[in-house]
Amino acid sequence: MKLCILENDDLAPEATQKYHGYGSMVERVFREAGAKDWQFEVFHTPVFEYPASFDGYDAVLLTGSKADSFSDEPWVVELRKRVSELLEQKKKLLGICFGHQLIAICLGAKVGRAPQGWGVGRMSYDWHAADLLSAPEDNKLSLLVSHRDQVFELPENAILLASNAHCPVAGYAVGEEVFCVQGHPEFVEEYSAFLMGRRREALGEDLYTSAVKSLEHGHDGLDVTRMMIAFVEGK
Template structure:
């Protein structure tokens, strides 16, 4: 039976970008299929419109995308999303979080989440990968990804372990047992989309910050590596190390 993934899309894109990229849910699905999940059953739901499946039981995992909103917001749809995520955590449903999703899951696990005192993280950023034995990591000790965030997970959630870190973003990825895997950066981003987001900040950011972020995109990124880890995590491959930490 094919693996079944529920993607909860948590944002609407700028009208100038939407015709090309559609939404974050579609971007994530495209990334995963390119990385090896070609035969998965993937369904995307719009959490911002409080659209959810009748039941999460038929899915092997639920993935939460990024968003421009705060994970700790009082927006009604965010409050409802948190309610559902807390239920899924109680049920030990396998969860994957990206950026906003990474933050919201941590918040639902009781961790502190908020604005970073370091400001915006943007462009290509490199992280220490602390688990070379993580499913699909193939022994890696660092990873470079495209980021766009001003909020961060400010402490490791209870029961979780740190998977990736940097000076700028100390909790850049975390996992808990076989149930939770979250990353702050955006593996689904492509340089052109990151460039679009960065260029919109010219005027509110210094030219130096904008130019440096744009230049970093030329070095490429490893979103496909995170995609392979997500696939291995969801499919439950090589989970011995995860089970020991559960």
């Protein structure tokens, strides 16, 4: 399998030596989840970097970003154009956080700043797709998150994958073409804590403290990645 990763952000300079980039973080978790023989190619969309053609890829994954998926920034506008074309071609798409939101916009759903504010740390969800490989037996699943934008409605023809009170559309799928989650299966606790430390003032002390403490309980990023792998492989 060959995965095209559209990397939609840069890491903070002090994090690059350890984590390299969001594309590298995605590749690491996919390999840990079993995609050892896959090929990965990363393209950095904020500088308009794309493959000459998507035809040679089995799927395209959109990473997270601190940018707004509904932004009028030229690179985001171009990314939405490219994703809309991929949807028309029925190319398999995977979306994480910003990617989840941007794909939803291209599918006609509403996305915007969440009135309930930031979602950070570890969040637990009801999982609604029990038939997927690696789905939790108790229909509960947790992921590390970092977002203040949300998908407000399920895209047309989509099924709901994950939800909770803070984020009612935390995951969705469309047929055999689209699989998206609001959380970050590629994050590790240390990186999540690093991001929250950079936003501590914006989050407020109460939210920051409780979210950092939530990291003690682990998350299901590997299981969600296994679902993505099975989705691309047609299982």
